[in-house]
Amino acid sequence: MIAEAGLAALWLAAALSLLQLAVALAGRRLGDTRAIVAPVAVAQGLLTLFSFAMLIWLFVRTDLSVELVAANSHSAKPFIYKLSAAWGNHEGSMLLWVTVLAVAGAAMALLERRLPERALHAALGAQAALGLGFFGFLLMASNPFARLNPAPVEGRGLNPLLQDPGLAFHPPTLYFGYVGLSVAFSLAVGALITRDVGPALARAMRPWVLGAWVLLTIGITAGSYWAYYELGWGGWWFWDPVENASLMPWLAATALLHSVNVLAARNGLRAWTLMLAVVAFSMSMIGTFLVRSGILTSVHSFAVDPERGAFILALLVIYVGGALGIFAARISTVREGARFDVVSREAGLVGNNLLLSVLLGTVFIGTFYPIAAEAMGYAVSIGAPYFNLVTSPLVLLLGFLLFVGPLLRWRHDGGRILRRATLPLVVTVLTFLVLFAVAPGMSILARLGLAVAAGLAIASILPLVDRKLTRTPLATWGMVTAHLGVAVAMTGAAADASFTKERLAAVRVGDTLEVGPWQVRLASIEPVAGPNWTALEAKLEARRSGGSPVILKPQSRYFSDPPTETNEAAIDTLLDGQLYTVLGRQDESGRWQLRLWWKPLVTFIWLGGALIALGGLLALIGRLWRERRRKPVHADPEPVHADAEVLA
Amino acid sequence: MRVRSKHQRLVLVLLAMMALIGAVLLAMWGLQDRAAYFMTPQDIAAGRAQPGQPLRLGGMVQQGSVDKQADGVTVAFTVYDGPATVPVRFRGILPDLFKENSGVVAEGRLGPDGVFVADNILAKHDERYMPPQMGNVSAERATEQTLAQ
Structure with a gap:
């Protein structure tokens, strides 16, 4: 009955989204629709939430008569992974996606007070249109509640690589971020339809963009760390299409985050911001399409089992095409935004947006080129060599832009920008020269990366100079924190690329290996067992220049359901880096393969990511705090100045 | 301005x-x-690969060809596809499901001596996962077999 209740709730929610769309399309012809729209949106959110709760319950009980549970869970699995198995598969994750979409619509209907009502209703109509398509996808092509008759005796388990606490919460975080952008999309479409483009729209959109962006940042950072320690390859970003699927919406959201501020503060970049809002959520849908359609496994498998892939592709085409169509039809009626100078904060943000767009474009091409090539009959793979080469100069340029961007004034700047950027520039040049002397073997890109990061660390704090810190708006603190995070992450990436030491060898118990400043001794190998795995565990004693030993215990694990082997890396985190150890196999002569890395400053990569997310969070709190005290826009004659002050 | x-x-x-x-x-x-092009040993036998160019080599690991070298971490094996074979050398920890007579995708470069030096052997993480291009190879092989019958 649980499964049937969940399915029924899903059908009801789909029907409500149809109703919401119909009301929005009928518009004012129906008279006052206020009494209908908000309750319908909220009911839809509650119903999908109920449906998702039912799915979780099925997984908690390990109800094997449900196909999805039988395929992805196992009665012997630890409780937390029974939960995460609910969204660790295609149908469950799509249900989560739809749940977040409907709940976001409900929140928009309940909380949004700043927008003119007709714009809000149009936006809710757009949100309902999005919901309807994905409800259809779930109900027609990926029913999570399908029954299995007869029920199997035992479930088929879950990919052991996915049995990891970090990963249990990684997909939901990303999904919240992906789908949070749907609100920006709907608001943009609604504003285009009702022609209400202006600061009010930007301020309604901004918390959603900020929130989504924070979650995407956390999701990407956590995903990167997960890949780093779980795959045991010592890398932190593999330019895998699945990774790019989350990076592309993030890049678009980053651009949107900056341009929406121009719209809020200066009523400028109007069409531009609308376009970015459409692009950002389109990238989310493209990411979902990439991951969920099976097109990555093979274009051919996509063509062989076309139902799901073609469904998502059709949704993608309808929504992106529809939004672009509305954009094209309406944009000429959107007044041009406020003017600004070539040297101004706005122009700096345009530069940021252009660079991020180019970055997005190159990642997009690199991700889709292999798919297009395969469709045309030849196989090609695009990996790190392409992406690193093409993206790093753009990231460096973005870093340089940050030397001056946040210091620029709105509308028009006197032009002494270079003087203000003197200190960071000097630091950059000095760092560059020092690195020449200290580490002559570094690649030019890594050296530039460290040098720009050093300058940027200074430059990011400069907006706080000459301010009363206690009266500095939280949003400014957020900006400073996030930009500092960029510098920190760049440092980590450049240091990891240049200073990592690697050692790979086969050793006997008792032997010692050297890697960088470390001596690592293989003390013993012992069998250990976990809830659903057994493993061989190495005990490694690592010392640095005679200091007290650090114990690391990398494992080689064997899972029985399904039968799989994984390498569990053991990592010791120190202030100045990480010692990363992987246990391989035993060879015929009884020696064990050991792979060791000493990675100076590698933790800065994720520390930077965390700072970026924290900055976004501070800005979000600051914005919401200020908005709370502000009356609805139509009653507020001069909203622009207050906002300009925050950013000045 | x-x-x-x-x-x-x-x-x-x-x-x-x-x-x-x-x-x-x-x-x-x-x-x-x-861009690393995906090639099979037949492509390499036909001279389509330039030495030094990044490649993905896909094929089957030949029975009895896996040879572990004295240092314990280097392994040499032969990848075949139809009549063509390519010797491969790899230094590192082999993925768990690397087996003789089973599919493999190696990333690396063809050396001037004709030995393919792999930086990475793509792993099958579980039974359901297959490197994208491997699906392709088996599909092509299936077609060939059907044609042969």
Whole structure:
């Protein structure tokens, strides 16, 4: 009955989204629709939430008569992974996606007070249109509640690589971020339809963009760390299409985050911001399409089992095409935004947006080129060599832009920008020269990366100079924190690329290996067992220049359901880096393969990511705090100045 | 330098177009020599691979060809596809499901001596996962077999 209740709730929610769309399309012809729209949106959110709760319950009980549970869970699995198995598969994750979409619509209907009502209703109509398509996808092509008759005796388990606490919460975080952008999309479409483009729209959109962006940042950072320690390859970003699927919406959201501020503060970049809002959520849908359609496994498998892939592709085409169509039809009626100078904060943000767009474009091409090539009959793979080469100069340029961007004034700047950027520039040049002397073997890109990061660390704090810190708006603190995070992450990436030491060898118990400043001794190998795995565990004693030993215990694990082997890396985190150890196999002569890395400053990569997310969070709190005290826009004659002050 | 109001949107549109074109040009330049083409031993036997060019080599590991070298971490084996074979050398920890007579995709470069030096052997993480191009090879092989019958 649980499964049937969940399915029924899903059908009801789909029907409500149809109703919401119909009301929005009928518009004012129906008279006052206020009494209908908000309750319908909220009911839809509650119903999908109920449906998702039912799915979780099925997984908690390990109800094997449900196909999805039988395929992805196992009665012997630890409780937390029974939960995460609910969204660790295609149908469950799509249900989560739809749940977040409907709940976001409900929140928009309940909380949004700043927008003119007709714009809000149009936006809710757009949100309902999005919901309807994905409800259809779930109900027609990926029913999570399908029954299995007869029920199997035992479930088929879950990919052991996915049995990891970090990963249990990684997909939901990303999904919240992906789908949070749907609100920006709907608001943009609604504003285009009702022609209400202006600061009010930007301020309604901004918390959603900020929130989504924070979650995407956390999701990407956590995903990167997960890949780093779980795959045991010592890398932190593999330019895998699945990774790019989350990076592309993030890049678009980053651009949107900056341009929406121009719209809020200066009523400028109007069409531009609308376009970015459409692009950002389109990238989310493209990411979902990439991951969920099976097109990555093979274009051919996509063509062989076309139902799901073609469904998502059709949704993608309808929504992106529809939004672009509305954009094209309406944009000429959107007044041009406020003017600004070539040297101004706005122009700096345009530069940021252009660079991020180019970055997005190159990642997009690199991700889709292999798919297009395969469709045309030849196989090609695009990996790190392409992406690193093409993206790093753009990231460096973005870093340089940050030397001056946040210091620029709105509308028009006197032009002494270079003087203000003197200190960071000097630091950059000095760092560059020092690195020449200290580490002559570094690649030019890594050296530039460290040098720009050093300058940027200074430059990011400069907006706080000459301010009363206690009266500095939280949003400014957020900006400073996030930009500092960029510098920190760049440092980590450049240091990891240049200073990592690697050692790979086969050793006997008792032997010692050297890697960088470390001596690592293989003390013993012992069998250990976990809830659903057994493993061989190495005990490694690592010392640095005679200091007290650090114990690391990398494992080689064997899972029985399904039968799989994984390498569990053991990592010791120190202030100045990480010692990363992987246990391989035993060879015929009884020696064990050991792979060791000493990675100076590698933790800065994720520390930077965390700072970026924290900055976004501070800005979000600051914005919401200020908005709370502000009356609805139509009653507020001069909203622009207050906002300009925050950013000045 | 103040941009005239009527022109500002035009300038922005032009900038956006330039950004797009810039992205395409940058990508094309990057793709020129950094796209790794997927090849089978037959492709290499036909001389389609330049030594030193990044490649993905896909095929089957030949029975009895896996030879572990004295250092314990280097392994040599032969990948075949139909009658063609390519010797491969790899230094590192082999993925768990690397087996003789089973599919493999190796990333690396063809040396001037004709030995393929792999930096990475793509792992099958579980029974359900297959490197993208492997699916292709088996599909092609299935077609060949059907044609042969």
